[in-house]
Amino acid sequence: MALSASLFLRQSQSLVMTPQLMQSIQLLQMTHLELVQFIAQEVEKNPLLDFQPNDEPLGAGDLPATGPEPEAASAPESTEGPDSDWYERSDGQLSDSLDANFGTAFSDDAALPKVDAPDLLGQWKSMPGGLSDGMDDYDLDDFVAARPSLRDHLLQQLPFAVTAAHDRMIALSLIDQIDETGYLRADMPELAERIGATVMDLERVLTLLQGFDPPGVFARDLGECLAIQLRQRDRLDPAMAALVKNLDLLARRDFATLKRLCGVDEEDLLDMLAEIRTLDPRPGGAFETGPTETIVADIFVRPSADGWAVELNPETLPRVLVNNAYYAEVQKHGRREEGEQAFLSECLQNANWLTRSLDQRARTIMKVASEIVRQQEAFLHHGVDHLRPLNLKTVADAIKMHESTVSRVTSNKYMLTPRGLFELKYFFSVSIGSAEGGDSHSAEAVRHRIRMLIAQESPDNILSDDDIVESLRSGGVDLARRTVAKYREAMNIPSSVQRRREKRALARSSA
Structure with a gap:
């Protein structure tokens, strides 16, 4: 059989992981704060993106829809090739691949459950004692007095305990080495050399500081922290001293060895352990060191006439709009350089892509959350004793998505239920x-x-x-x-x- 060269045409389809597709997949697993930061960056560099205010919880039927593109920009030619319009193709293989690897196609609205989504925020504002219409920007946190820090509390006690200027300089240096739990995290010889003092002077001043409030502050380890508190109670006898020196045995619950080292019987040891439980191992923990970060639920679940209503929290669902009017206005003003036209077209394409991706993210979260609620309905009615076995594949098969998509959706997302606030992964x-x-x-x-x-x-x-x-x-x-x-x-x-x-x-x- 003779070998010969020939030319023939073959058509095939493949799914290519473009940067935009990778971005859409990453949006799924972003937390609320990460998503807000990402959108802020996109809005800052894309003049065609605008924030859309969120006013009420969103049900499956209320998810944002991307608006049509303006006529003047209906077909901006992209220089990226066929990958740039993958979401507009419906030729079968590509759509199936996207469903398996990312989620349901953007146009698939029929599969979404129709869920009632009342104006919960409006109900809260109208409740007695709630926020009035004219007080939306009123934040009580602006009028709360700041709690003193541990350092401020120690500095208030310093003038009454340390009077000499040299000792006060040492005391200030030691206070600067206190961590948020009240422990002294400093190498004494190194600190002494740095401030030009002796280790003996540091130890002497440290002894004075260890009498400060709260009891146990300025300890260098847990044993010393407990010993300081026992000393202030006049309870640091030899038996107690032996106990706090052997906390590793207490952690291993080796009570037989502890009785021998402390020289006490079982009844006395039990009394000593009871007193140890009354001590504070973190004496500085009562002082505020920073703002408290609260977990914000991504999904609300509440009982309704038809079972359970599932709603998206608008505070965790920032939405953006494509400013088509601005794009059309810019298009009207004469000819532009080739680079300007390419930049504007790229901005429009990225803006449309982001709005579609956010829309798809919301729909995917809603589908996964609704299926979890359906699977764990007994838990919502009766509690954790009725939590059903559940895995990612079960949810993925039910909503016709890939397991990796469900895994990304359930990562760092929280659901507020009548039973409490739970991470979505808790239900698996x-x-x-x-x-x-x-x-x-x-x-x-x-x-x-x-x-x-x-x-x-x-x-x-x-x-x-x-x-x-x-x-x-x-x-x-x-x-x-x-x-x-x-x-x-x-x-x-x-x-x-x-x-x-x-x-x-x-x-x-x-x-």
């Missing part, structure tokens, strides 16, 4: 078999049962791991002893022997 749990051959149990529900069983123990009736296995089996959960031990250790719950000693100590201290 492995399956544990049933003892009677019925429905499987969620691992989180089983862990909750173990916690409840141990919380109901009395000092005279402590459950061993075998007892917990039997109790779970009687409740329909088939679990091995080693699995119970693994769950217990993961929840930082000590063994039955250690719990018996601790509960006796607690009972004695409360008595």
Whole structure:
């Protein structure tokens, strides 16, 4: 068979990960703050983007839709090739690939659940004691007095305890080395050399500072922190001193060795442990060191006449609009240089892409959240004991998306329910078999049962791991002893022997 060169035409389709597609995928897993920062950057560099105010929670039927492009800009020719208009193609293979790797196509509105979305913000404002119409910009936080910091609190005590100028200079240097928990984080020889003092002078001034309020401040480790507090209570006897010097044994709950080192019997050791529990291991923790960051829910879930209403929180859903009027106005003003036209076309293309991506992000979050609510309806009605086993594949198959898309959506997103605020990943749990051959149990529900069983123990009736296995089996959960031990250790719950000693100590201290 003779070899010869020939020319033929072949048509094929492929999905290419363009920068815009990668950006859309990254938008899915962004938190609220990350999304706001990203949009602010885009608005700053793109003159065709404008913020759209968010006024009310969004249901699935209220998701923002991207507006039509102006006639003058209906077909700006892109220089990027076929990748720039991938979202407008409907030739089958590309759309299927996008569904599998990113989410449902932008035009697929029929699959969205229709959810009632009342004006919750309006209801809150109209409630007695709520915000009035003229007080939307009124923030009570602007009138709250700032709490003193730990450093300010220590500086207020300094003039009464340290009078010599040299000692006060040392004291100020030591105060500057205090961390937010009240511990002294400084190398004494290095600090002494830096300020031109001796280590003996630093130790002498440090002894004075360790008498400051709050008790335990200026300690260099946990043992010294507890010792300072015990000394101020006049309770640092030799037995207590031996106990605080061997906190590693206390952490391992090696009470037999502690009794021998402290020279006390079991009853005295229990009394000492009860007193240790009353001390503060973080003496500076009561002072404000910075603003408290609260978690803002991305999804609201509330009971409704038809079951459960799922709504998107507008505060976590910043929306932008393409300023088509501005683009059309710029187009009217004569001819422009080739670079200006390319820049304007690129801005329009990026703006349209971003609005579509944000719209798709909102729809995808809504679909995933609605399916989670449908799967975990028993949890919403009855609590964590009825949390069903659930994995990413189950949700992905139900909403016809890829598992990676569901994983990105559930990352760092929170849902506010009548049961509390939960991360979306909380609702995903492995399956544990049933003892009677019925429905499987969620691992989180089983862990909750173990916690409840141990919380109901009395000092005279402590459950061993075998007892917990039997109790779970009687409740329909088939679990091995080693699995119970693994769950217990993961929840930082000590063994039955250690719990018996601790509960006796607690009972004695409360008595």
